[in-house]
Structure formats: structure tokens, C-alpha cells
Amino acid sequence: MKKIRNFSIIAHIDHGKSTLADRLIQYAHLVDDRQFRDQILDTMDIERERGITIKSQTVNLPYTSQAGEEYELNLIDTPGHVDFSYEVSRALASCEGVLLLVDASQGVEAQTLANLYAAMEHNLVIIPVINKIDLPSADIDRVKEEIEHELGLDPELAILCSAKEGRGIEEILEAIVNRIPPPVGDHESPLSALIFDAQYDPFRGTIVSCRLFDGAIRQGDTIRLMSTGAAHKVEEVGIFRLRMESARELTAGMVGYIIAGIKTVSDTRIGDTITLEQNPAARPLPGFKEVKPVVFSSLYPIASDDYQSLAEALEKYKLNDAALVYQKDSSAALGQGFRCGFLGLLHLEIVQERLEREFDQSIILTVPSVQYRFTLSDGETVTVDNPAHYPDPAKIKNAEEPFIRASILVPERYVGTVMKLCMDRRGLNSRMSYPSPGRVEIIFDMPLAEVVFDFYDRLKSITQGYGSFDYELTDYREGELVKLDILVNGEKVDALSIIVHKDRARERAVVVCDKLKDEIPRQQFKIAIQGAIGGKIISRSTITPFRKDVTAKCYGGDITRKRKLLEKQKKGKRRMSIVGNVEIPQSAFLAALKTDNE
């Protein structure tokens, strides 16, 4: 028991977490150098393409300390983006300590602090690590000062490291075994294991990732999932060493997986406690804080007969992403679908991409919305996160939208452009502070709705990647909220409707009409695209019909070629929605999500 250490690496995005994880894994020789590839824990294509971590991953690293003792270190890699902080907090529940990574040239960032607080909430030992000391712009003294003043940690305990060059790795490993306590827990007590992740395998059923707090589990045991009471016989237990490695047993303090032929997807819930059928634990573990979605959007299958398949995919997907919430929804334009709640816009994009890649679904997403509050003339208050449920305007007494406190850290030279961006997005009440020379923290009160649309992307681009952003929901504030409808040849496309502040409606309407003009292919008739509030048209664009589309020659050799082209086009058409008599491709719905009009 005392030879186990469970730890996580937490850091602001881009501070080198995945690189450090790579080095630790290489040190343990889990794969030979030839097979090694960078960002090895980011197994999803989408993670590697975007260079970000989305999912927590666990890896068990054998380590012999300088004192000659053999250890098993469980590294739980975590995402850095603000949207995925729930993944971080889940991972932390399985750890006794963390490496808090700070970039030697960037210093402490918004997300560093947020992660530190999360680690402190779990009473974890914190080991500060200053990474990227090889950079010419590294300023170790300044960063140490920040660690002392902003994080309140002893800078003398910070380890200097260059994950890229492999410097400081042994020191880190020694600090892990010497400073982080072994997990506490009792082998002999009844089993209690916390499910922190799961994945569906069509052959073996759900593969449950868990941390054992008490007791032990081995093949042949019968487990009980405490929230549902479902019982299953254990087929295999094991640990993660980049691939699953079966083990004789898992015991208190360990992190590993359980396969128990759980074919009913809904039986497995992240945060649930596993115990044994015989000699069960008295009560479940505390589990996880429920995450509250802040962005809402509807998902529709592109072909309406794929609804059932999408329903099954969502169920399996949710196993692996507990933060997604959804319920049934329907649209006149798009048929049967699901209203989903997401943690942010990046989360939404990731869900969409993973459903398409891993579950082979072709889907359309509607424009994201936040949760609005309307007080009606009869005194009733309704919460609306779906434009389809926007109340009768004549009955609205007052409308409110969620506000956030946005905190943005930037080098001083970007203050002007960031201020402008925030004010364009209806930011109020700006405050500024100077956490360290040359860097500014800008705080704004802003409507959440203004942030869910590509705010983060815009911020990154106007600050050349230097801006960092974090936010917390603060309150609801009154605002004039209208429903903007988009009409295609006079027919309302319900999936494109949005609730928007009156001052921003026209601008949005113009952008959407322009975007759709580029995305909807020309057809044999003229297509009018209009933005309207109630009966009032506030923007318009027109797609001219195609007037000539014919190839001159069609003899022996052309016939097959031409048919193949038509077959390809036909396939493409199946990926379109028909509104009235206009074919609208999926890309048009996606383009409507982007607001940049510069």
C-alpha cells in the first residue's frame, strides 16, 4: 500500500503538461523509443490535431527511487481548457498530490490559479514545477516571485524543469515519492471504488475506470453499482499502462479498470460507487459535484431515419463524457433530435466532432444559446434555453440574461484591443490590475451569451495567443431580449432562430444572412435569405439561381464518368436538410455559429 502514489499534472493550457507526461512515461520505459510519439496520452485524433487534451487519461508508471524502493506511480493526465475543468476535478478526486506546472516565460495564468484552488479543495499536496526553463525568454526569478505572491506557495520548493529537453525529470519523480503521501485506505474494509470514467466496448461491455478507496476486487467477484443496485460478475481487472494490462487484483489506493460484462449503458454512472454484492460498503463515496451546462444547442441527425442511431450513440458517448446532458427535442426543419447542454463552446465542438468520428454520426447543430429568464405579465417566471420556447413577446414583462465575471490576463500591449473586444461584446464595469510587471488582468462584467460565440477564438487571435481567459457566472441582469428568426424563401428555419439582445440583433442578422449566402449552394431558383424579428425584416441576402450547368459532350467514354459524378452529388444531397424547397447543407448551420464579421 505505501508504494503507491496517485498524482496529476495541472497547468494552464500550453504550459507543457502533455510534454512532461511524455517524459515521465519515457522514463518508465513503457514503450520503446521507436514506438514513442509525442503527446502519447492524447489518443484521440482530435486531441492530437488540436494539440489539446480533452479527456483525462491514466497511466501506471513503475519507478525505482534513488533510495532503491520500488513504486507504482499513477499519473492522471488532465485537460487544460476552461471548458474541461470538470474533468480536472474528477481526476483530482483520485489523487493525493499534484504537479502544478508553470511556464517559465508566461508565469502564473488564470487557469493556474483555478487549478490550484481545485487541488486545495481536495487537500492535495502541491509540487510547483517551473517548466520551459530552456526558453530564452524564461524568467525564473519573476516566476518564483509569482509563485510566492499569487499562489502562496514556497518558491524554494519549486522544481526547475525543461520537459522538452528532459531536464529535471528525476527530481520530479523523487519529489512525487517523497512529498506526496501514499493513499490511505483499508484492504480489509468493504470495497468502495469511485467510477471516474468509462468507455463502451461493443464486445466486452462498459470498461469502467475507477479509484479504489477501500477493499480489494478480483476476477469472479460480484460487484454492485450502488446508485442503480445492478449486480455484475467481474471478468477482468487491471491497470493502465498505455494499454490495458490485466492484474490479479486491485486493492485500496489503486487506480485501474474493471470489466464486468456491463452491456446496459445506463447502468454505469460517472461518480457512482462500486462495492461487492457480499460485504457491501455502508454508504457510497461522495461522488462528484454535478456540472451545470451553460451552453445549449440541439443536435439533429442529417438523415431523419438516423435518429435511433444517434440516440444510441449519445447514450454511449455520455459514458465517456459525463458533462454532456441531453433530452429529446424536435424541429420543423430538422425533425427529431436532442437538446443538449454543454460546458462551453469548445465542449460543444468536441462533442460534435467525437460523435462524428468515433460514432460515425452525421449531425447538424443549432446555434448555441444560454439560459434566459422571462417574467410574464401574469407574474410567472420561465427559464428558456431554446429559442423555440421564446414566450409570446406581448406577454413578456421583463427579460433577464446570465452575466459572468470575465477575467482576462494579457501582456500590457494588448490592453487596448482586448478592451475594445469586450466592449463590443457588451462588457461593463471594467477593472484592471497588474499582477506582475508588464501583465494586466482585465475584469469585465459580460453577458454570457456574448462569450459563447467564438469569444475565446477572437481573444486568442487578437492577442496572438497570449491572452488567457477564465470566467464565473455571477448573476442575471435585465436586458431587452428578442428572438431573431431566419427565413429561407419565406420559410422560417427554426433551427437557425436565436434569442439575442436587441442592440446586437441587426448585426447578427446581417452576419448570418451573409454566411448563409456563401454556404447554401445555388439552386434552380432564386433564394432569399432574411433575418426577422417578429414580422419585421431586418436583413436580407439573395442567392442567384444557377442559369447554366451542362457539359457539352456525352458519348461512350463520358457516360460512366458522368454517372459517377452524379452519384457523388446525390450522396452529398443526402447530407442536406430541405426547408421548403431549398437544400441547406450542414455547413450552413455550422457557419451560422461563427460570428466573426471583421
Next chain:
Amino acid sequence: MQQDRIITGSAEEAPGLYIHVPFCKTKCPYCDFCSVTDTSLISSWLKSLRTEMELYRHGFGTFDTLYIGGGTPTVLKNGDIDSLFDSLHRYFKFAADTEITVEANPDDITAEKLSQLKSLGVNRLSIGVQSFNENELHFLQRRHTAVAAEKACDLVESSAITNFGIDLMCGLPGQTIQGWQKTLAKALTFEPNHLSCYQLTLEPTTPFGKMKGEGIFALPEEKEERGFFLLTSRFLEEHGFIHYEISNFAKDDQYLSRHNSKYWRHVDYLGLGPSAHSFQNGRRWWNHRSIDEYREDLRKGIRPIDGSETLSPEQLHLERLYLGLRTRDGIAMEDARKGPHGDKIIASLRDAGFIKVKGDRIIATRKGFLVADRLPLLFPD
């Protein structure tokens, strides 16, 4: 056998025979047909072709059309042409009224050549004039001049081959509508029975296609191309021609290309020579494009087939739609009316002026011809 015939269309019609002559004196920069300029290969090609004829001699019954195209069939010397026809008659049977077409280049047309072709039974000529405008011919890098084109047409008009057509091209860079109308009017002075009017398209593998990719010249805008097409159709119809296929016009029903019409109606045809396509009982196959590979297979005594496909009922249906909508025969109502919305779609396309309904056929209008590449996609699967 009988049943297969029914699926693929015309039950009674005799098959057509196509011979591909893959030789030209010069390569035109817009052309992506299979042809080479090395005429020293002609005799070995002829030898291979004879072997190929032998391999197919029993498969198709009696042909009632023969089309010799290319390439440039008229680059063949008189002796080669004689020997080609010799072989054709040795290996295949032809109906008494067989339509025998030869594609001719104006530069190769002489009174002697014409009388030779006539004596071999050729009863239809397709003259590759392309333009009567010197600048345009220069741009297209044709061998002949405008004067030579006119002279060749004169020769044909006064020859014993009374059924002939002229091939022309429009939509050339810099060409005006007025200029095109002049070309058309000039062509009509020779009183052809048939006109093929092709809009220039740039195939990516051709020199022109590559130049377009590099932005050296551009085709006319969509609006102008539309103008060329509409003018051609109106002008020729006013002069008594039937616009019977997107690019083809005939003076009278009896003068439309019987051979080409087989391609558009799933009638069987056999194509011999490099790159030639064949179709029989719902199966289509095509020969190697490379003359070397073509000769190599035949040297071994095997059919020089590069690929083949057997069309599924869906594929046959899709081809019937798009081929039919390119001709004035149109498509059968039952082919168009599939699915729950069939009638609604037909009505809306008719109201929009793309099609007209004539008995149990649906026929593309002139406006429909203009968008013939899209039209089949508008019908239900």
C-alpha cells in the same frame, strides 16, 4: 437474354459499332481524347485492331451503324482505309441500310478521298471544322485555316456523300455572340444536315486545362455561356433544325446521328480500338487508353479491356434520367415519378419551365437543357 434487354431499354434495335482511330497529325490543346501523333504506329494498330475484331466477331449480331472516329480517321492513308473496311466486312455483319459515319478533318478532305469513302459505303461525314474564324482556329491550334475549312465544306457539299454534318465550337475566350452567329450562318451556307455545337470545356489534363489552372485565360462567364447556348438553339431551330440533344442539331428526323443516339438510350454498342467503350446487356467495359497496353493484350490474344462495370437497376435508372434529359426523347414518366413526392416535383419543375410533359414522357425544355447536369438530381431516387 430477352429480359435483360428489357431492363436496358430498346429491345429490338440493332447494335452499333465504333472504331477508334487514335492518331492525329497534331494534338489540339483542348482535346482529351485518346490520340497520338506518331503515325508510324498505324500499321501495328491496324494489326491489333484486326485481332480485336476477331475476338468479338460472334458477340453482337448484325450492326446497323458504324462510326469511325478518333483521333482523326482521315489521317489514314487510302490503303489503310481500304484494309480497315476489308476487315470490318470480313468479321462483322451490317444491315443493308447501315449508317456509316467517318469523322473528317478539313485539311485531309480531297475529292479523291471523298470518292474513296463513298465507294467503301460511307454515307455520312462529320467535318471537324470547329470555326470559320481565323483567330479562333489559331487559338485552337487547328491544322486548317478558315479558307481551307470553307473549301473542304464546298467539296463535301458537291460530293456524292449528301449526308454530312459540321462540328463547331463556341464559348471560346474572346468570342462574341455576334461572332458565333456569323460562324453558324456561314456553316448553314453549305447546307449541312447536321450540326454539332460544343461549348469549349477545359479538361484538367489537357494543355488548356493546365493553362486555365495557371490563370492564363478564362472561359466566358456563366451569363455569356448561357447566351451562346440560347442563341445556338434559337438560331438553328429558326433555320429548321431539330435540337435533338444538348449539342446536336439535325435538319430532319432522318438526319440525326443514329449511332450516337444508341449511347443515350442504352442500346448495345461495341467499341474497338484504344479507349473505346462498349455496352451490352447492362454491362459496360472499356479498353486500355495506352496504345502499348492495347497492343500488348492483343498480341497475347486477349481482349484489351481496362475495366468494366455491371450496372445495378439504380445505376441504370440514374443513367436513363440524365441521358434522357439531354435529348428531346426525354424520360419515361414512370422513371421520374418515383417516391411520394414524385408528382409534386414534376409539377414544380414544369412550372419553373425546366421540363414539359408530353404523353407519358418528360422532356427537358431549352431552359432545362441549360441545366441538364443538375436536372436528374432534382428527381426523387
